[in-house]
Each structure stands twice: as structure tokens, then as C-alpha cells.
Amino acid sequence: MRVGLGYLNMAPAGDAATTAASHADLFHDVRWAQDKGFAGIWITEHHFSTYSLTSAPLLLLAKASAIAPGLRLGTSIVVLPFWDPVRLATDALTLDALTGGRFDLGIGRGYQPHEFLAFGKQVTQNRALFEEALEVIMRVFTTEDFTFEGEHFRVDAPMTVLPRPTQTPHPPVWMAATSRESLRTAVRRGFNPMLPAVTTLPEIHERRRWILEEGGDLDRVEFQVNRFVYCGEDAESRELVVREIARQLMTSAGLTRGVHPVRGTAVTPDELDPAYLEKARGLLVSGSSDEVVARFRELVDAGITYVIAGFNFGYLPKEVALRSMETFASEVLPHVDRLSPQTVAG
Template sequence: MQFGLFCSPKADAAGFGPETGQGFKDYLDFNIEAEALGLCSSFSVEHHFSGWNQASATLMLLLALAMRTKTLRVGTAVLVLPWHNPVLLAEQAATLDLLSDGRFDFGIGKGYRHSEFKGFAMPREEADARFEEGLDVLTRAFTTRERFSHHGRFWHFDDIVVEPPPMQTPHPPFWVAAGHPQSIRNAAARGFNLILDQYASPAVLGERIAVYRAEREARGLSFAPGQVAVARQLYVARDKADKEAALEKQRQYTQRTITSARPPDGKTGSHVLAYADKAGATEENAMFGTPDEIAGMLEALRAAGVTYILLTISGGADQLRRFAREIMPAFADAPAARAAE
């Protein structure tokens, strides 16, 4: 198995206001240590208007991280295409890919938080169409070295050549988060890599990986287990009471996200809102527990076909170190295990 991070950086930190950016600086230090401990990647969210200083300029943060690391792959999970000018986004992403020496993983999505669509004065009903058009322009910008024009429903460009080209060919790998079977098939058919959510059980994850693999193979595309990443929340607990306290703290944090995301019409989708109405569902499969308990959870994930896990680590660098030294060596690839020792 290989392990990366799933991060939601905030500008503020304990004792420091958002104007200091201390939380972003702590995020960089945390990820630098993760690289030294043998983790292979770090994906970060993009969010707006939350009121709790979440990362909004994600590519800028990833560029800062790329400049301070050597091997860590840096990724978005996810950048929401409907909100971005696709030409400007292609330019910024290619620049990041070049300066990271081809270590950029481009996670893209349609968005799901009601508060964000409301803030951008954008109907959620347009998300699919905006995503598709933005993706078409973005892909063409990455792969075309000749001038082109585009006149679509949302975007118009005349006689442009998008510069610079990315280092990775034909472009940085696209990753999408999906849970519904048809969405997974769509991702596989396009050759995208797949991110599966924090909340699904190992059995459900195994079913989703099988759908993805079958569709890729039906399309004549190769399948490798590392094309699927599974997000998981992690807390290495001292005992049962410590575990339960951490789970309650996580539940409160997740509820804040649910409140921000829930639309007036009550629609859910395959993201966190799909689990919001069942008590305990958003914590049911979190990897919270003693080292032995977490090892058992990892065994169940491995048995389901999961080989790549993106960890959202609660509790800071001490938790990262405990995982890397007490748990990861039994599951990680050999180079990562040696780094953690």
C-alpha cells in the first residue's frame, strides 16, 4: 500500500489570526515532514466563503509546497472547474507542473456546497455543463500548441495559444471524486484516475473499484490499483475514551461542512451529504483507534482492493509520526517503510 495526505489547510492556527497565515505555514511544515516519513503525495481542497478560513487559492499553496519538497506529489482534491476561467487555470496548472518537475496531480470536480454556488451567484443546475465545457477547453489548452478559438455557452476565446505547456504529457493526470456507479464509469471511460470518499465501507469501496476496473478494461485501457485513491480520516488513539472524544470532535467538524453544503431542496449526491442523515454514518468508517485497531481497518481495505490511501490526519504532527512509525511500515511499500523507521 502507499499513503498520501488529504489536507484542508486553514489560514489561522491556535493563537494566530488568519491574517498571519500561520495555518498555511504549519501546513507546509506538516507536509515536508510527511515526505521525510515516506508518504508519497498530498492533495488539498479548494473552498470558498466558509467562514473558517479554508484554502481558497489552492494552486498557490501547492506551488509553495512543491518548491520545498523533492518527491512528494502535489494534487488538488478537487479544483472546481465551474468557478474558473479554463484558460487561466490551464496556464496556472502548467506552471505548477513545470516548477514541481512534473509532480502535479490535477483533481477536478463540479462542486457540491450550496454556499459556494450561492456566493458565486451561479445556479447549481449549470454545474454539469460548466464542468464539461471547462474540461474541453482545459484539455485542448494543455495538448494544443497551435492557436485555436472557442465559442461555447459559457466561455469565448479568439485566436489563442495557451502557454506554457505542462511537463507531463499529454497533461497532468486528471483525478475525479465519484461514488455513483455511472459517475465512476464516466471517469474510467475518460481515462481519469479516481478518488473515493471518506465514508464508504470497505465492501462498497471494493464494488466501486470493480466498476472502475471493468469499465477501463472494456474501453481497452489498462488498470493499475494506484489509479484509485481512497480518502480516510485518521486518529491514533491512546485508548477507547481518547478515541470516542476524537470521533465526537470529528463529527462536529463534519456537521459544519454539511451545514455549508446542504441546499434548500435537500438534494444529496454521492459526497458527504449522502451520509448526513444517518446517525454516525460520517464517522462509521473513520480510521480512529489504537494502532492494532487501525491495522485491522487497513487489512480490511487491502482485502477490498484498496492500495492507495489519502489520510486526513487529526491531531497534527504527533499523529503523523505515530502512524508513520507504528502502523505504516507493516503496510507501505519498502522505500516508504524504510523512511519511517
């Protein structure tokens, strides 16, 4: 099993000083992770709220590539409906070249209504926009001198994007997919399926079965899930982690329902809902090093080959996250690296 580090970078404010501190923490982690055995750095895309200070993931990854020349770099995810697909494909191939073929393109549909409205779109269009943008991007990656006419996007003159792919046949594509329809698309395209951190273990088993029923070959692609991780036995720190995961989940839920940020600040709850605290406890991978390894073994036995691990959630103090990451890197990662997906039955 491989483990990468994932970054959302939620913050209490979006001013220049807070953003600078957030970026400094991110690049500190990138430097630190360079020789620790992590498989890569993954950065998400969100806009217009302090739910995430990562609105330009490709730019952040470009800097990360110079800081950590031994790590792979991925988007988890870029939201295709927000992009002109030719522009995104051009930037992706440039980053592929810039990194010497260390770039992974993670893609998804998006889900926060205010983001779509600010880009002049409707969240109800997300699947149609995604599918058409994806078709254009894959043609950019694989075809020279092509034209395209769709409902949402057009290429009216024969066009070849330069540079051409550094990796063969193109950067690996990872696709956020939780519904059966999305997993069907991922299987048909040969993409690596990505599951969000809220996916439970039974749901992972169910998605694996769907992939196989759709004709997917999990010996040829990665099967990825995000996970909240706290490696440590300090009860007070663990409870703080749980609270900040719940804060992040509740903020995301509000944005999903259509709550609009106020001057860019995501509306965060004053009181944490006990149901979300309980949900956070159930989703969190935590405990001693042996206990965390055992939880990762469960994921391997469910077919997972790659975990994007998040150690910093909500407004968690940086020192708590860093202490957990250091313990994970020294005491868990060497064992997790040896876990094999071949233990999966059926």
C-alpha cells in the same frame, strides 16, 4: 499502496491571525512529511466560509513545493465550475513546470450552493459546467492553436498555452467520482477515480465493480479514497477525534443544504447529533498500529491503491493530530507501503 496527506483546514474563525496559524500548521506538516514516506500532499478548494481555509490551493501547493522538494503535490480537489478553464490550465501547467513535474490535478464538480451563488452560478449547473470546462482543459493540455465554442466557455482565437506540460503527456488527472455517471467519465478519459471520506467499504466495492463494468482498467490507473485516520489507543483522544469528525460532517451537511455562512463563519452545531457521532465512528480508521494496518488491508482488498489520509478534522487540537501522524508514519506506513492491490479477486 500509497498514502498521501490531505488538508481541508477547517477553523473556528477566518481572521488574519487564525489563517496565519492554519497555514503555519500546514507548512509545518509539509516539512515534517518530507522524509517520512508519504506519497504527497493534497489540498482542497473551498470558498467563503471557515469550513475550509484553503481557497487558493495552487498557491499553497506552490509554497509547499519549495518546502518539500521530494513530495508530489495535488489538488483534492479544484472545483472546475468556479474557474475559467484556460486560466486554470495555465496555472496548472505553470505549477507542473515549477515543481519539475510533481503536480497532480484533482478535479471535481463542487456541491455547496452558497459557493456557486457567490460566483454567479447555480449548483444545479455543476455537471454541465464541469464537463465543458474539462473539455477545454484537456484541449489546452494536448492541443496547440485550438479554438473552442461552447455553451459556457469560448476560445475565439487560435491559442496555445505556455508553458507546455512538463509531465508526459500532461499532469496526471484525478477525478472526484461517486455516481456511476461520473465514474463513466473518469473511465472514458483514463483519469484516476477519487472517492470521498464518507464512502463506506461496501460502497468502495460497488464503485470498483462499476468501474470494471464501464470498461475501466484498474491495472493502469490509481483508485483512490479519502480516509479519516487516528493512530493511537488513547480512548479520550479517540473520542475527541470522533466528535470533531462529526462536527465537520454536520457543518458540511448544513452547507450542502444551503445554509449560508455568517460573515464568512460556517454555522457549526452547538450540539452534535448522535447519528453523526455514530457515522464518524464508522468512518474513522483508528486503533493500534496493527489495527490500522488491518483496516488499510481491507481497502487494498477492495481495489484501493492510494489513500489520502486526513489526521486533523473540525477543531481538533494540533497536538492530537500530530501525535497520531507521527505514530502512523513510524509504525504503520512501512507496512502499508508493502500492501499490494494484487490481492484483489475478480
